[in-house]
Amino acid sequence: MKIESLLIHGGIDGDEKTGAVNIPIYQTSTYKQPKFGVNKGYEYSRTGNPTREALEKLVSDLEEGYAGFGFASGMAATTAVLSLFKCGDKIVISNNVYGGTFRVLDKVFNHFGIEYKIVDTSNLEEVKNSMDEAVRAIFIESPTNPLMDITDIEEVSNIAKAKGIYTIVDNTFMTPYLQKPIKLGADIVIHSATKYLGGHSDTVSGVVVVNSEDLAERLHFIQNSTGGVLSPFDSFMLIKGIKTLAIRMDRHNENTKVIAEFLRNRKEIEKVYYPGFEDHPGYEIQNKQAKGYGGIISFVIKKGYDYKKFFNNLEIITFGESLGGVESLACHPASMTHASIPSEIREKVGIVDNLIRLSIGIENIEDLIEDIKNALEESKEND
Incomplete structure (x- = not known):
């Protein structure tokens, strides 16, 4: 079967x-x-x-x-x-x-x-x-x-x-x-x-x-x-x-790939972590052992942009703990999922304060991109 x-x-x-x-x-x-x-x-x-x-x-x-x-x-x-x-x-x-x-x-x-x-x-x-x-x-x-x-x-x-x-x-x-x-x-x-x-x-x-x-x-x-x-x-x-895992994961994969490419081309973003990029160090291994790249993206927002303002300006994507639901979720690893790890260990591996993790849901992709775009534009720090 x-x-x-x-x-x-x-x-x-x-x-x-x-x-x-x-x-x-x-x-x-x-x-x-x-x-x-x-x-x-x-x-x-x-x-x-x-x-x-x-x-x-x-x-x-x-x-x-x-x-x-x-x-x-x-x-x-x-x-x-x-x-x-x-x-x-x-x-x-x-x-x-x-x-x-x-x-x-x-x-x-x-x-x-x-x-x-x-x-x-x-x-x-x-x-x-x-x-x-x-x-x-x-x-x-x-x-x-x-x-x-x-x-x-x-x-x-x-x-x-x-x-x-x-x-x-x-x-x-x-x-x-x-x-x-x-x-x-x-x-x-x-x-x-x-x-x-x-x-x-x-x-x-x-x-x-x-x-x-x-x-x-x-x-x-x-x-x-x-x-x-x-x-x-x-x-x-x-x-x-x-029972609905297959159709959900297909949609998570589809949406996440599009959003990863979108983020990679934004001026506000310093780095995007996504194993579906061909230049990701683990890309070939991921293709060997899995049949997709999943629904998670992490990215570092550049200096001059405020990650707190990014979270505060999201409207469709929910700022909260957890991942993997039908709804998209945004998380701040350094203060949420990985807060229990000492700061020196976090920073050494790359879990910096301006790192954001997105769990991409199954909503309309255009709505999600528009929400992220607006939040990024509103995250610019005041001169």
Whole structure:
């Protein structure tokens, strides 16, 4: 089955008992057991719920993995994955990884003796040189948030396999519609499903897909033990959102490419980060491992223009956290998504104060361009 059909019919397709085309919301905490020691496959909804199970099977099918898991947020998903490791282990992470991932490693897991090392994972030599006896996993974003660096997932996975360690990929920006890290050799895939999978800015959720029975057993134990599970209603909402992923991502891709070219030719812009440009350092790798460039653009506004005035003059595009919804969103990474990263690290990698990130929605492209154009013109500082 092709992915456009799998998005609609994958996992558990409909309800066998009633014929309902949508999976019901099993809004229950517990289940009647017919007799002592016997159940119908479910005992308690933290451990298993039919609606969540349908979502988990669906995302596993989409990522072509062994098993999927639904969590209450993207960070709950990331926390569960990091809980696979123990005191003394080290995780190599991409150098402009999402601020929440950095924060949970730096402020939470560090207390348990799990260390991290920041590396430019787009540089394979740097990845190889980062390997020491303590490293147990490489945590990749590709493209990275917000600077759109591209990592060769297959090559990094090969490096990891040679060392007997895990490759973890945050696939939020690309989704399984555009990129399948497990097919490229990754062991674990994470999504903030709040973003493109849900697609409508109405559900906070996270998913994980693993490539083996061993990882599935370990992660299910952690999911059940720590309890950060996705609710039945949010599982239903996520399944609903996923059904339209293909047509949404096609429109995100189409709009974003046009806006990236528009921004590149504006006098107010110093630099545009977009992996769909032929001169982007990761362009060829992106074409090799993905079938599109996604819906995110970041750009640096020139000196003499005020990024705050840019945000304040947007009318159609919403200034706010998050990304991946049908509506376009503008974000200031240095004070929002990456505020938890120390300023010296932010500036070193390029997350400067005048960096703006756009999540391009599915609105009319002419309306979006006009909105950006007006905001840029109004952002000029007073003489």
